Amino acid sequence: MVKKWRQQMKRWMAEKLELPADIMMDLPRITMVGQIHIYIENHRGLLTFSDKELRLLLRNGQLLVRGEQFIIKTILPEEILLEGKISQVVYIEEEKK
Amino acid sequence: MKNEWVDTLAGSVRVKAEGKGTERLINACVRNGIAVWNVKKHSRDTATFFIKLSDVKRLRHIARQSECKLSFVGRTGLPFFWRRAWRNSGFWLGLLVFIAIVFLLSNIVWNIDIEGATPETEHQMARELKRMGVERGAFQFLLDDPETLQKKLTERIDDITWVGVQWEGTSLHFRVVEKEIPEPKQPVPPRHLVAKKEAVVADLFVEEGQPLVSVNDYVQKGQLLVSGIIGAEGRTKFVPATGKVFGETWYKSTVVLPLETTFHVLTGKSIERHSIGIGRFSLPVWGWKKPPFAHTVIEREKRPFRFWKWDLPLYYERVIVREAEAVKRSYTWEEAFAEAKKIARRELRAKLPEEAAIRGEKVLHQRKESGKVRVELHYEVIENIAVPQPIVQGD
Numbered sequence: 339m340v341k342k343w344r345q346q347m348k349r350w351m352a353e354k355l356e357l358p359a360d361i362m363m364d365l366p367r368i369t370m371v372g373q374i375h376i377y378i379e380n381h382r383g384l385l386t387f388s389d390k391e392l393r394l395l396l397r398n399g400q401l402l403v404r405g406e407q408f409i410i411k412t413i414l415p416e417e418i419l420l421e422g423k424i425s426q427v428v429y430i431e432e433e434k435k
Numbered sequence: 436m437k438n439e440w441v442d443t444l445a446g447s448v449r450v451k452a453e454g455k456g457t458e459r460l461i462n463a464c465v466r467n468g469i470a471v472w473n474v475k476k477h478s479r480d481t482a483t484f485f486i487k488l489s490d491v492k493r494l495r496h497i498a499r500q501s502e503c504k505l506s507f508v509g510r511t512g513l514p515f516f517w518r519r520a521w522r523n524s525g526f527w528l529g530l531l532v533f534i535a536i537v538f539l540l541s542n543i544v545w546n547i548d549i550e551g552a553t554p555e556t557e558h559q560m561a562r563e564l565k566r567m568g569v570e571r572g573a574f575q576f577l578l579d580d581p582e583t584l585q586k587k588l589t590e591r592i593d594d595i596t597w598v599g600v601q602w603e604g605t606s607l608h609f610r611v612v613e614k615e616i617p618e619p620k621q622p623v624p625p626r627h628l629v630a631k632k633e634a635v636v637a638d639l640f641v642e643e644g645q646p647l648v649s650v651n652d653y654v655q656k657g658q659l660l661v662s663g664i665i666g667a668e669g670r671t672k673f674v675p676a677t678g679k680v681f682g683e684t685w686y687k688s689t690v691v692l693p694l695e696t697t698f699h700v701l702t703g704k705s706i707e708r709h710s711i712g713i714g715r716f717s718l719p720v721w722g723w724k725k726p727p728f729a730h731t732v733i734e735r736e737k738r739p740f741r742f743w744k745w746d747l748p749l750y751y752e753r754v755i756v757r758e759a760e761a762v763k764r765s766y767t768w769e770e771a772f773a774e775a776k777k778i779a780r781r782e783l784r785a786k787l788p789e790e791a792a793i794r795g796e797k798v799l800h801q802r803k804e805s806g807k808v809r810v811e812l813h814y815e816v817i818e819n820i821a822v823p824q825p826i827v828q829g830d
Contacts (some may be wrong), residue, residue: 383465384458388476410474410484415465 424435446488446512454503457482539742546606576738576751625673628661628821634682645674682820689777704758709789777809791818
């Protein structure tokens with residue numbers, strides 16, 4: 339109850355005060371350069387990685403990137419730069435409890 | 436982001452992780468602050484990635500808690516390059532040869548420039564220098580030091596009044612001041628000739644002026660000998676008096692000579708020793724022989740080695756050990772007196788001008804003291820006693 343209320347409060351502030359949503363609500367910021375680069379900030383860790391798939395843990399849910407010839411160019415605690423031929427970026431939402 | 440250059444300089448290694456949960460391993464690395472890059476998955480259970488060389492130790496800690504087997508498959512960067520180079524004997528040889536060459540070239544005379552000399556003098560100097568071993572390509576430590584060079588050059592070349600010798604890095608710099616040919620005489624102002632000291636006039640030679648003394652006149656110091664005022668009364672003319680007035684002058688000298696003296700004389704035999712040293716310690720290079728001389732005079736000459744443009748603490752030393760001999764000289768009384776007279780004459784000669792002549796010598800006193808002779812002598816000398824004195828025209 340309190341959690342939900344706080345979430346709504348934050349969303350309201352982001353809208354009214356024009357604060358960046360990714361900072362206020364702890365959302366990932368994803369930057370893509372065509373098909374070849376994807377840069378994800380604010381992730382919560384690596385789940386699976388292969389040359390065709392990258393699965394990242396987010397604050398609520400997961401991010402799935404599909405493609406070919408994947409290489410993680412850089413990985414830092416909250417940032418990741420992926421290189422390859424990207425075909426899909428999919429959000430997997432956590433089931434509501 | 437990260438800087439590729441820094442990684443290259445610091446060195447990086449490629450890690451191969453095998454086993455389940457390679458992703459977890461990477462997560463753990465990242466959380467512990469190990470930078471990871473170029474992660475590649477080769478199959479389901481193998482991944483490779485790069486980490487910094489300085490992070491390898493920390494990675495071991497983390498790896499122990501994971502289920503992966505780690506192996507290092509590649510090394511890049513400067514530290515590894517250095518290690519390879521270090522083991523390479525060719526690299527060492529090259530470095531050594533390079534240092535040796537620079538060292539050798541630093542100790543060579545590269546240039547000799549002569550400044551301020553006319554072409555003829557310059558040529559003469561170059562020839563003289565060559566004879567002393569100073570030429571392009573000669574080793575610096577085998578040459579004489581600048582002071583000696585300076586002395587030798589001034590002695591051997593007549594046209595030089597002064598020569599400055601200076602090292603400027605690997606080049607030897609000579610600054611020459613040549614003798615100037617005297618300029619034509621300037622017109623002499625009117626003057627008299629007066630006596631330098633008391634004397635009896637022995638001869639007169641007057642080119643211009645009115646002689647006021649004649650032969651056998653006794654003159655005192657400062658007395659007018661040749662007047663610069665000529666012509667009859669009322670129609671006088673001022674001229675610069677020139678000429679020579681030879682007068683008989685007298686000198687007295689005393690010589691004391693001991694009958695027996697011992698002194699050291701070099702016999703001409705010598706041994707040379709060469710060594711290379713640092714500080715007080717010196718290593719002989721050539722000449723280990725012990726000199727078979729009883730009495731020696733030792734000459735030392737130190738010359739620092741140079742590297743690039745600096746003097747090294749290393750130096751080259753040449754020691755010349757010369758044989759000396761103690762000579763005892765003893766005179767009989769007669770010999771001592773004769774010798775004393777000779778000495779007195781020599782001393783007087785050195786004091787007198789070139790054209791003066793010693794005409795007579797008289798022994799005033801001759802005494803024997805404890806082991807010494809004492810001789811007092813009187814000389815008659817004929818010399819030019821005329822000195823110019825300008826005429827002050829009171830107007």
